[in-house]
Amino acid sequence: MSSSTTTTTNSLHDARRLFPRLVSNIARHSYRAVEIITLWFWLSHRFPESGLIRQILFMNDQDIESLAVEADLILNSLLLPNPAPTHDDNNDMPITAALLNMQTINTQYCINNCDSVSQGLSATLCGLRWMVFEDLLGQDQMAVAAAIVANENLNWMVLMDLFWANVYNNNPLLGYPLLRMIINDDDEDDNDDDLTSECTLLVTFMRGSLFTEEELREIFTRYGGVEKVVIQETPATSSSLYARIVFHSPMVLYMVLGNSNMVELLIGGKRMWARRFKSE
Known part of the structure; x- marks a missing residue:
């Protein structure tokens, strides 16, 4: 197996290890969990010497939650049409900066470089392959669905109709800037x-x-x-x-x-x- 293939396999495995910790352990929405993981991988690619993902994997849940809060700052800044200026030296992401061993990562950096950050995140999500999360997202949603069935005694097919109607009527991804930009072009055989x-x-x-x-x-x-x-x-x-x-x-x-x-x-x-x- 080539080194690039091994690296990719390890990345996908690490992403799948982080997902349940964000969703199950610290109660993050599954869509936001995908975005946060993608952000962390993007940062790890930009600063490979930091070993960011390996550091995160060994963090306890409380520290991961604090790190996820900092990730929210970046992801939410991508939604701002006219972000208010802040000082370039603001230290609103101290944990992330410390893990990367640098002080230039903050929300102002991401606001100033919004286009390149957005493009980088989209490319990273493609590299991680959206499909790697699909069954995990399904498990998360199906666990919720099973609980509803148990409590409401709903027929499974009726429940699925309600679930998908809710997805498409309420556009749940509209609150998730990265997933709105998702580029799902893994299948190069599409005509x-x-x-x-x-x-x-x-x-x-x-x-x-x-x-x-x-x-x-x-x-x-x-x-x-x-x-x-x-x-x-x-x-x-x-x-x-x-x-x-x-x-x-x-x-x-x-x-x-x-x-x-x-x-x-x-x-x-x-x-x-x-x-x-x-x-x-």
Whole structure:
């Protein structure tokens, strides 16, 4: 086995060891646990000499909880549209800084470098493979579901209908900035038809409402990773009436549409309608 393969295997194993400690031991939401673990791995890649993950694995639950609180500061800062300036030398992440043996890691650093931090976290999540967490997330949710069944005497299929309706209606990932940016492209064998049917949004514009590619990309990047924007080509004398937004993950469609077939968006006084694109 190559050294790179061994390193990757160890990373996945370590991620799976950390997950139940965050969820079961210190009662973190499973989605936030994935984000926190991803952040720690990103920091460990940036500062490999620190041995950050190995240090965390040997910490007690109380110290891990304190470290997770510091991770929340970074993750929450990614949600701020206009973050308030703070001093560059603020020491709001002392435990993390000590583990990395450096003092430049703080929320202001992450705010100042928001784009690169976000991209780094997304890339790290891809490297860890979102699928490694899927069964763990399932176990966590199913444990809750089993408790509801026991207490409410609900039929299992009825419970699952309620569970998934809650997921898609309430968009639980909207409060988790990193998972909103998830890029789930591990399967390189997907063809364009699959991408079109699963990951593409069709938006139509009210006549006279002009949207540029840059505007559309900015609008929909708020929901998740945008791969490309394709606007209707028209003569110079006409305006485009529709565009296709291709996302990295079909999950993002649920961020936009929820459980609706079509949603209306009003952006800067300009109106558009969004629905799932269906290839002919």
